[in-house]
Amino acid sequence: MASTGQAHLGFLDDLVRCETRLYNALNDRLRERHGIVMSQFEALHLIRTSPRCRVADLAGAVAAGVGAISKGVDRLEAKGWVRRLPNPADRRSSLLLLTETGEQLVADARHTCEQRLAELLDITPEELAATTRTLSKLRRSLEAGQVGVPVG
Amino acid sequence: MASTGQAHLGFLDDLVRCETRLYNALNDRLRERHGIVMSQFEALHLIRTSPRCRVADLAGAVAAGVGAISKGVDRLEAKGWVRRLPNPADRRSSLLLLTETGEQLVADARHTCEQRLAELLDITPEELAATTRTLSKLRRSLEAGQVGVPVG
DNA sequence: GTAAAGTACATGCCATGGCATCTACTGGGC
């Protein structure tokens, strides 16, 4: 049997193309409906679901640099969706949490995403489940190995 | 049975996380070994494999704006990897093709990617094949619907 | 043939992210 290199690159190509187009499409929809973009929705959603969430926690979750997240949180704070509270356990960091309007926004935006995704994901429930299982496994492996994390 | 919205968002989350980390990891490896990044490898590879490739063809393939690709091709040209030849069929556009060193670079970089991916893709050949099949189908559906394509 | 509409792409401005640096704070020796 031939080398699997070809198969690996084909997988990556499909993965990247699907991700780009879905991310762009959701970006567009979120922007027109709620005035935010996907990266902001992801941050808001993580803050909502992560107890005692700090900047570094967000950075780790989305495999972005701490600097970029810090600036992103500045913007979310300026919009009035997020607050930085002093962290009683460590005065170097802040605890992030959503404001009332932030909570409302993330709930609405989540609904918009679910709806748009349901339109776009033109695959069977079985395919969806199987693919999610594989990607989930791959994701855990990459996260465990600290693969692809920026420095800052 | 409950709504599938949750499943859709879970799928997207795993998809985006895998893509980000793999893309970052390949970026790092390509940068240290060949002085290029993934977006450049993708462009070089497309130019190599697409007959009579124009800027707009690249933009369509990677779902990016024409402006961004035009600037990217400027950089590849400045590095001596790509040439713009006048398109005899349409004087508004150019035909893109690789130089000798560009050909060599893309071949080497391709090998680097295959190798690194083989290290990182910690899933069975069956999972790989099944997932590629589903993503490939999804990709065709998104491309057919012109989903998630920037304007420029 | 000519005018109008459309297309290809080059370019400018702006927003965002990476990386390096700086500051403030923490925790571990001693």
Add this chain to the structure above:
DNA sequence: GCCCAGTAGATGCCATGGCATGTACTTTAC
């Protein structure tokens, strides 16, 4: 207690991409 290595994150500089615009060329309608 004090010092020093390490950590959290804020900030600056730079590279890249999106979108808007400008220009050259092509196609369509008449």
